[in-house]
Amino acid sequence: MKNDQNLSxxxxxxxxxxxxxxxxxxxYKLSDAELKVIMEKADKLLAFSLGQGVMYTSDDVNxxxxxxxxxxxxxxxxxxxxxxxxxxxxxxxxxxxxxxDEDWFNPTFAENIIQEMVDIAKADGEVIQNEKGxxxxxxxxxxxxxxx
Numbered sequence: 001m002k003n004d005q006n007l008s009x010x011x012x013x014x015x016x017x018x019x020x021x022x023x024x025x026x027x028y029k030l031s032d033a034e035l036k037v038i039m040e041k042a043d044k045l046l047a048f049s050l051g052q053g054v055m056y057t058s059d060d061v062n063x064x065x066x067x068x069x070x071x072x073x074x075x076x077x078x079x080x081x082x083x084x085x086x087x088x089x090x091x092x093x094x095x096x097x098x099x100x101d102e103d104w105f106n107p108t109f110a111e112n113i114i115q116e117m118v119d120i121a122k123a124d125g126e127v128i129q130n131e132k133g134x135x136x137x138x139x140x141x142x143x144x145x146x147x148x
Contacts, residue, residue, distance in 0.1 A: 015045060096138060132147075
């Protein structure tokens with residue numbers, strides 16, 4: 001990604017970071033059900049990114065998800081507990097903006113990613129108000145229809 005000098009990551013890593021961050025920070029728990037759906041979404045994103053006929057393995061998918069998870073966890077290091085939510089949200093916003101600033105970013109991409117995140121939110125049962133609010137805010141920021 002090119003538009004944020006402090007953000008030298010691949011778009012898949014950025015999307016997976018948003019997925020993991022939204023799943024965890026909205027209820028402070030990344031459930032097994034959510035993680036399973038994130039893995040499925042990662043597989044789909046990787047297949048799309050690489051194109052038809054390009055081989056990849058489940059290890060490649062696992063590595064992508066692990067990279068995004070490690071990024072999310074690193075944010076929490078050396079941050080006072082009373083500043084943790086604000087620090088995570090600042091990074092979440094920074095990543096969302098970096099994606100939005102890409103030349104290829106468009107409403108179809110945004111709507112698809114938000115729908116993928118809705119699927120993750122539904123994975124562990126009822127979608128709670130924090131999840132709804134977070135996804136609606138992201139949709140507003142990206143200029144697309146709110147999912148809730």
